[in-house]
Structures are given as C-alpha cells and as structure tokens.
Amino acid sequence: MSEAKAAIITISDPDVCNEVLATIREINPNLPVSCRARDLEHSSQLQELGETEIVLETLEASLQLGRTALDYATTQLDEIEKIA
Numbered sequence: 001m002s003e004a005k006a007a008i009i010t011i012s013d014p015d016v017c018n019e020v021l022a023t024i025r026e027i028n029p030n031l032p033v034s035c036r037a038r039d040l041e042h043s044s045q046l047q048e049l050g051e052t053e054i055v056l057e058t059l060e061a062s063l064q065l066g067r068t069a070l071d072y073a074t075t076q077l078d079e080i081e082k083i084a
Contacts, residue, residue, distance in 0.1 A: 006031065009024075025049060035055070
C-alpha cells in the first residue's frame, strides 16, 4: 500500500467501505482515494474519513441510463460521450 499511486473503493456495503477507507488512511494519509457512495449520508461519512473523490451510485446509474436512452434514440457514440 505504501507504493500505491491511488486507490478506488467500490464496495457496496457502506460500513465495509468506510472501514477500508479508514485503514487506507492509517497506512497512507495522502493517498488519492476515490469511493463509491450509496447515498448522500454515506458520502458525508466518506468525506469525514478523508476521501479524495466520491461517485454516488445514483449519479452513475443515471448517467448509464441516459447513455442508453441516447443510444435508443440513435445518437452517435461520440455525441453520447460528450453529453455524458
């Protein structure tokens, strides 16, 4: 872990995710960490534990659904990526 450049935590259980982040912070307080957050409450917990970036599950699901809708509407792939 001391040689890691960054960490990404995608664990769906908020308590386990928080434990992993806390452990990472004990080992390397300055490591960039991106976390998957279940909701705004979990996002707040992660911020308190020292995350670097948070991705809300609902946001990611919404982006994917939007991409799918644009694909159904026969939008060009490069345009879908620009919009997303």
